Amino acid sequence: MGVHPKESTAQNIENIKRQIGEIAAIYDWDMEVNTTDPEFYKWTQWIFVQMFKKGLAYEKQMPINWCPSCKTGLANEEVVNGKCERCGADVTKKNLRQWMLKITENTDRLLGDLDKLDWPEKFKKMQAEWIGKNHGxxxxxxxxxxxxxxxxxxxxxxxxxxxxxxxxxxxxxxxxxxxxxxxxxxxxxxxxxxxxxxxxxx
Ligand SMILES: [Zn+2]
Known part of the structure; x- marks a missing residue:
């Protein structure tokens, strides 16, 4: 679009908030989280550095969905019937060096501490299934x-x-x-x- 993403993202956020206001939806804007705000993502970066220092973040070759026409990686949701959602080209796999987080190191803690969360049971169950501990x-x-x-x-x-x-x-x-x-x-x-x-x- 020829606009720096920092500017277009800020404009999109303003636009969405204006529309939410116009349909009179009620949100507590004090609770707003903006993941594109450096004041927010400096903390996700800080968390990553802590995990890296503890050896929980590591690099690995992992396959991603790849659109040879757009020359970009795609999320699973962007692949529709094996084709790129944007251009319709056949999606292939491509090995790419990626950062991985070793959540398996903390499986027991992640599962055990679910009990401490005041979450609906179905979300806790989904979370436990995502952690996916099994023996083999x-x-x-x-x-x-x-x-x-x-x-x-x-x-x-x-x-x-x-x-x-x-x-x-x-x-x-x-x-x-x-x-x-x-x-x-x-x-x-x-x-x-x-x-x-x-x-x-x-
Ligand atoms: Zn494509």
């Missing part, structure tokens, strides 16, 4: 003629003896390397970016 094992499957192994997390290691194959996600770092004519398997033509694999156990 990581099992290494050795690859034929290679040193690497594929690590699989399972909550049911007792059922492993019945397993006959595994599926490797297309974004797995070994997927492109391991693909052969026999193991290459691509359910959706539009997703041809990196191959997904069906890998027989050895």
């Amino acid at each position: 094992a990581e099992v290494d499957f050795k690859l034929e003629d290679r040193d690497e192994a594929i690590t699989v997390y399972t909550t049911r290691p007792d059922t492993l003896h019945a397993a006959t194959f595994m599926v490797l996600a297309p974004q797995h770092k070994l997927a492109a390397e391991l693909a052969t004519d026999e193991t290459y398997h691509c359910p959706k033509k539009t997703m041809v970016y990196t191959p997904s694999l069906i890998w027989k156990f050895i």
Whole structure:
């Protein structure tokens, strides 16, 4: 739009507030939170620095939704039926170095302290499900003629003896390397970016 986002954002906020006033909706503006205000986000940055110092923030390659036409990452909500909401192009996955927060380190505390919150039960339940604690094992499957192994997390290691194959996600770092004519398997033509694999156990 040729306008600095700082200016357009401030204008949009003013506009929305004017409209809210015009429909006579009642809000306590003393309680307003503006996440684009440096006075607000200096604290989210401060929290991040504290987590970084404690080793709870780390960088990792993680796949994101990628629109090759807009050349931008997309939130799940911006992907409609596998297509970019903005331009309609097929959305692919792209590995990107991203900051992650190690919430798993504090799972017990996060779950335990939910009881202290004066929240409706359904929100507490949603929060607990988001934290998603479960018990399981990581099992290494050795690859034929290679040193690497594929690590699989399972909550049911007792059922492993019945397993006959595994599926490797297309974004797995070994997927492109391991693909052969026999193991290459691509359910959706539009997703041809990196191959997904069906890998027989050895
Ligand atoms: Zn797009």
